[in-house]
Amino acid sequence: MIIAIDGPAASGKGTIARRLAEAFGLPHLDTGLLYRATARAVLDGGGDINDLAAAVSAARGLGLMDFDETKLRGKDMGEAASIVASMPAVRAVLVDAQRSFAGRQSGAVLDGRDIGTVICPRADAKIFVVADAEVRAQRRSLELRKRGEAADYDAVLADIRRRDERDLGRSTAPLKLAADAVVLDTTKLDIEGAVSAAVALVMAKTPAAPLNRQAGQG
Numbered sequence: 174m175i176i177a178i179d180g181p182a183a184s185g186k187g188t189i190a191r192r193l194a195e196a197f198g199l200p201h202l203d204t205g206l207l208y209r210a211t212a213r214a215v216l217d218g219g220g221d222i223n224d225l226a227a228a229v230s231a232a233r234g235l236g237l238m239d240f241d242e243t244k245l246r247g248k249d250m251g252e253a254a255s256i257v258a259s260m261p262a263v264r265a266v267l268v269d270a271q272r273s274f275a276g277r278q279s280g281a282v283l284d285g286r287d288i289g290t291v292i293c294p295r296a297d298a299k300i301f302v303v304a305d306a307e308v309r310a311q312r313r314s315l316e317l318r319k320r321g322e323a324a325d326y327d328a329v330l331a332d333i334r335r336r337d338e339r340d341l342g343r344s345t346a347p348l349k350l351a352a353d354a355v356v357l358d359t360t361k362l363d364i365e366g367a368v369s370a371a372v373a374l375v376m377a378k379t380p381a382a383p384l385n386r387q388a389g390q391g
């Protein structure tokens with residue numbers, strides 16, 4: 174079973190994807206990390222984030238599993254990731270690794286922006302997670318503060334809006350609702366409510382899927 178989760182920044186899609194993976198006993202790939210790691214490699218190498226050749230070469234040099242998440246989760250890296258992610262040549266380099274992860278015999282959960290539309294168009298269940306920008310900015314500010322980063326709400330909201338615009342407006346693999354995806358609006362939901370709703374959506378699509386109830390609810 175392949176579960177595709179897409180949505181904008183801080184919509185809750187990462188947590189939902191992780192918890193669905195636990196609930197259904199599937200491996201999980203947060204595809205945003207690929208773009209974040211690509212951006213990080215460009216910047217660590219002293220390159221310009223807008224330099225296409227540097228970004229393509231950084232994407233080619235990535236291993237799928239060697240992500241140091243603490244270095245990749247920061248606010249600046251989200252912005253830089255969305256810049257390299259708008260380059261079609263960078264996306265082309267990263268497609269195969271994502272598809273081969275999804276093609277594992279066990280099945281998989283992937284989350285990102287183009288999973289249901291480009292990476293796994295035949296996924297068994299597709300969820301498009303949304304939430305109001307203001308609520309997403311609140312969540313992201315909290316998360317950044319927990320990491321010890323300064324987080325000015327207005328700046329975080331502006332960052333989220335800028336990223337939404339770039340992700341929705343790019344010509345290749347924009348953030349877009351797949352025709353067969355179900356929308357899950359988490360604006361008024363807490364994490365447990367969002368996870369339960371997502372589990373129910375997956376079960377509705379694939380009633381035979383083995384569910385580890387404890388993980389799904391825990």
Ligand code: C5P
Nearest residue numbers: 182204205208254255258285286287336
């Ligand atoms: O999901 P996350 O916020 O970590 O993603 C960082 C950036 O990577 C996004 O703003 C988006 O531009 C890009 N991305 C993408 N396609 C994906 C996953 C992430 O373009 N499948």
